Amino acid sequence: MKKNFLVVDDSALMRRVICDIIQSDERFSVEDIARDGQQAYELLKVKKYDAVVADINMPRMTGLELLEVLQKEGIRAKVIIASTLTKDGAKETLRALELGAFDFLTKPGNFIEAKGADFKEALLRTIRAAVDSSPDIPAKMAVPSILKPREPIIPRRSGGNKIVAVACSTGGPKSLQNVLPFLPESLDAPVLLVQHMPAGFTATLAGRLNDLSRIRVKEAEDNEELVKGCVYIAPGGKHLTCVKSPGGHKIAISDASPRNALKPCADIMYESLLNCTFDEIICVVLTGMGSDGTAGISCLSEAGKKIYVIAQDEASSVVYGMPRSITEKGLVDKVAVLSAVAEEITRNVGCTEWM
Numbered sequence: 001m002k003k004n005f006l007v008v009d010d011s012a013l014m015r016r017v018i019c020d021i022i023q024s025d026e027r028f029s030v031e032d033i034a035r036d037g038q039q040a041y042e043l044l045k046v047k048k049y050d051a052v053v054a055d056i057n058m059p060r061m062t063g064l065e066l067l068e069v070l071q072k073e074g075i076r077a078k079v080i081i082a083s084t085l086t087k088d089g090a091k092e093t094l095r096a097l098e099l100g101a102f103d104f105l106t107k108p109g110n111f112i113e114a115k116g117a118d119f120k121e122a123l124l125r126t127i128r129a130a131v132d133s134s135p136d137i138p139a140k141m142a143v144p145s146i147l148k149p150r151e152p153i154i155p156r157r158s159g160g161n162k163i164v165a166v167a168c169s170t171g172g173p174k175s176l177q178n179v180l181p182f183l184p185e186s187l188d189a190p191v192l193l194v195q196h197m198p199a200g201f202t203a204t205l206a207g208r209l210n211d212l213s214r215i216r217v218k219e220a221e222d223n224e225e226l227v228k229g230c231v232y233i234a235p236g237g238k239h240l241t242c243v244k245s246p247g248g249h250k251i252a253i254s255d256a257s258p259r260n261a262l263k264p265c266a267d268i269m270y271e272s273l274l275n276c277t278f279d280e281i282i283c284v285v286l287t288g289m290g291s292d293g294t295a296g297i298s299c300l301s302e303a304g305k306k307i308y309v310i311a312q313d314e315a316s317s318v319v320y321g322m323p324r325s326i327t328e329k330g331l332v333d334k335v336a337v338l339s340a341v342a343e344e345i346t347r348n349v350g351c352t353e354w355m
Helices: 012-023 037-046 063-073 090-098 117-132 172-176 202-212 266-275 294-302 322-328 338-349
Strands: 003-008 028-034 051-054 079-083 103-106 162-168 191-195 216-219 230-233 239-245 248-254 280-285 307-312 334-336
Touching (some): 003 012, 003 037, 012 028, 012 117, 028 037, 037 063, 051 117, 063 090, 079 090, 090 103, 090 172, 162 266, 172 191, 191 239, 202 216, 202 230, 239 266, 266 280, 266 294, 280 294, 280 322, 294 307, 294 322, 307 322
Parallel strands (some): 003 028, 003 051, 051 079, 162 191, 216 230, 307 334
Antiparallel strands (some): 239 248
């Protein structure tokens, strides 16, 4: 049986383009279309779809308002946001993800680009991940309030020179809200973080996470020295690497070509740690499609670097792709439910001060 979709967009031309892309895969069928969020809401009240592709800026009811209603009423739906607003409206995009959107895509601003191969491949990749992911849950549960660790964190002084390196993709912005706010301000290591995002989004993501967290969170800058108790998020559309410096280690931001269509790429971040002098590297792989991070962590292992690998479990992952890949490689030391990831990081890194 074909997977069925609802396409929501106020542009008839864009609805047609998106429908054609979806139905270019013989496994997929667009069952209904809607001109705005209100019409989509009426359909979703009575019908079930394997996924919904929706714009944000629409008359009567916007995509954000639709997500709010679905969350409030507990209507099950996997909603993929495809909007021209996503590039210039990072706050709207992050809000959509917090309201339960599965993922987002930047919709081309003109018909020619929309018909191009890049948008087609990105849309098909995202909807395939959506329909292949775990069964959907009520929208009101899709973005839980920040979770509490299962047990009290018992920090220790590590006295070592460690670094934490985190990789995540689809579902990452929501999942990070259940990890970073539970890291202590005095974490005895810097944290590098690659979240797959295009340019223009990560500064907003960093600001939001910084507001929620005790530990400092910022968008990484080229040539800045790493300090303990700070999370450095790779800028969207750039690669983040770590290099040795006279004072210890610093960040290098690169505009090199994408690897495996990814920029930033977690494999590149992990590989850069081969030439660094940390006593131990705590590798954390969270929700996301694909296998980014596996090759890089494998390189660290094969080079004899001391690593400790934490992978998010399947049940709490939005997409169990990246965690599955590193787990199947046999390199994982701890499989952790999302609510326990911060605890596991802190236990292995320690704090510079007693809590």
